[in-house]
Amino acid sequence: MTSYQLNGRKALVTGGARGLGAGMAEALAAAGAAVLIGDVLEEEGKQTAQALRDSGATAEFVPLDVTDDDSWASAVNTAVDAIGGLDILVNNAGIEITSLITELDPADVRRMLDVNVLGTALGMKHGLRAMRPGGAAGNGGSIISVASVAATIAFPGISVYSATKSAIDRLTRVAAAESGKLGYGVRVNCIYPGLTPTAMGNQLAVDCAELGLFPSPEAAAGAVVELTPLGRLGQVDDMADAVVFLASDASKFITGAGLPVDGGMGM
Known part of the structure; x- marks a missing residue:
């Protein structure tokens, strides 16, 4: 049976300072991966990394604004330098601003598009560049993005958030197709948390x-x-376990997929 262990793997988790991201970082570390936490929340991110180190894991923190191209380039360089490479990227960073459609604020819409869509797209860009042959890491790997059950159902109050999470699904599938066709050796998947x-x-x-x-x-x-x-x-460990699965060799023939982790809500 194929192992879910990630010994020797190096992971970058965006939005890893707290919430789902912190839980995913913890689960990846428990499975044996070295983890770099990227977040705009520097104090919380450093505390989360320290907690992982206290548990015996290899963990570091890097400031990362996922909407900024240069910030992504710097974070990937830090991954190579601080934890020895990059073969798992978890695009978890995201925001949700609740609003009725009749009351939408253009600034809120742009902010969600920037963080959720642009941030994920830039993550795929820099992750693929680093992991593909000749890249800074160059050993292939796995990119896992966090979409949402909101991409598959209609729930009131979250129209734009739902749209951004649907976009992550499409980005995932196109990135997986390009990675496969160009021989990058990188699997690209997403999860739909409840x-x-x-x-x-x-x-x-x-x-x-x-x-x-x-x-x-x-x-x-x-x-x-x-x-x-x-x-x-859902619970944080439900989502974290799914990320470990998609990062591991247990999912070695899975790419371009969206995995519902929603208790059946979106079926």
Whole structure:
């Protein structure tokens, strides 16, 4: 049976300072990977990296603004220098700004497009460049981007967020096709997480209630549970385990795929 172990692998996790990203970084480290956490939240990112080191893992932090091309180039260089290479990239960084369509703020729309779509596209750009033959790392690898169940369902209040996560699905499939056709040796996949009670997930429930879509945050979360065949919200380790699977050789013949990790909500 193929191993889920990642011994000797080097991973960069964007948005890894807290929430889903921190959980993914922890799971990758537990599977044996050296981890570089990239985030705009420097103090929290350094604390997360230190916690991983305290557990015996190899972990470092790098400041990373995923919307900035030069910041990505610097982060990839840091990965090569600080953890010895790059063969796993997790495009996790993202933001969600809740709004009814009738009340959309163009500045909020542009911010979500910048972070969620441009940030993921630049990650794929620099990840593929580094991992392909002749790149700074040059040993192939796996790119895993975080889309959302919002890409597969219609849930009120998150129109633009849903659109950006749908874009990540399309980016994933095109990047996988290009990587395969050009012989890069990089698999490119994404996951569709269900609602998870992180800071972002909890804020979404609060926002939906404030918009009048649900009578309370608890009712908003309850509506998600009702739509979920497994009858619960997602947990950070549910998403992190899926990332480890897609990073490992257990998924060695999987590319261009979107893996639902949503308890069946999006089926």
